[in-house]
Amino acid sequence: MSEHAIEWTVNGQRRQDRVEARTSLADHLRLGVGCTGVHLGCEHGVCGACTVIVDGRAVRSCLMLAVQADGADVTTVEGLAAPDGTSHPVQQAMRDAHGLQCGFCTPGVLMTFAALTAGEENAGEEAMIAAMSGHICRCTGYQGIRRAARALAGLGAGSAEGSAAREDAA
Ligand code: FES
Ligand code: FES
Structure with a gap:
């Protein structure tokens, strides 16, 4: 060895x-x-x-x-979270969008979203949604994760909850 x-x-x-x-x-x-x-x-x-x-x-x-x-x-x-326990924006977005259930897939999804939204560059909605294809979630049906991705991409109402409300109303 x-x-x-x-x-x-x-x-x-x-x-x-x-x-x-x-x-x-x-x-x-x-x-x-x-x-x-x-x-x-x-x-x-x-x-x-x-x-x-x-x-x-x-x-x-x-x-x-x-x-x-x-x-x-x-x-x-x-x-991911700040030393004082404040959630990272991707954690907050997933929480707001109800993007998790059992949580098994969640750390991986969070890290992908964190990498795509780091710094001043934001990969944007298309790249965020495409990146989800690399994550298998057995619980959520992906809709909450998609809402989080949209919120993080800064599109639509600009918040995961606003985005969720629009999708639920559609
Ligand atoms: S455990 Fe690494 S991709 Fe599934
Ligand atoms: S929340 Fe259970 S596998 Fe994704």
């Missing part, structure tokens, strides 16, 4: 870890770092539940090796 030293940042904390060569980023985040909000569904890149942000991009952490995260800046769902 070969172990490698990695130096990286997880949710704003600089860390040094030793990881086995074949350990996935998802497994190391869950078992080595304690970020159990990184959910594992399919473990082969289909369901999106394990999505985290690596150097600004949404990544399926079941398809990446932990050793490949050497030098990277990684954010998991545990790192």
Whole structure:
């Protein structure tokens, strides 16, 4: 078994870890770092539940090796809210739009939306809706998640609730 030293940042904390060569980023985040909000569904890149942000991009952490995260800046769902507990805008939008039920798919969806709305650039509604195709949700029928995506894209009434009301009335 070969172990490698990695130096990286997880949710704003600089860390040094030793990881086995074949350990996935998802497994190391869950078992080595304690970020159990990184959910594992399919473990082969289909369901999106394990999505985290690596150097600004949404990544399926079941398809990446932990050793490949050497030098990277990684954010998991545990790192989304502000230190005082204030929800991140994507968390608020999903809550307002009733975009979750059991919550299994939710961390992955949140991380994809967070990556697409980071900084001054917003990927826009089309890209947000398209990105949902990489996430499997067994509960919601996707309508609430779509409303959250629309609200985050800054279209329509500009709030998830306003968007929800319009769709419900349609
Ligand atoms: S667990 Fe990674 S995509 Fe399903
Ligand atoms: S809310 Fe249950 S899988 Fe999406």
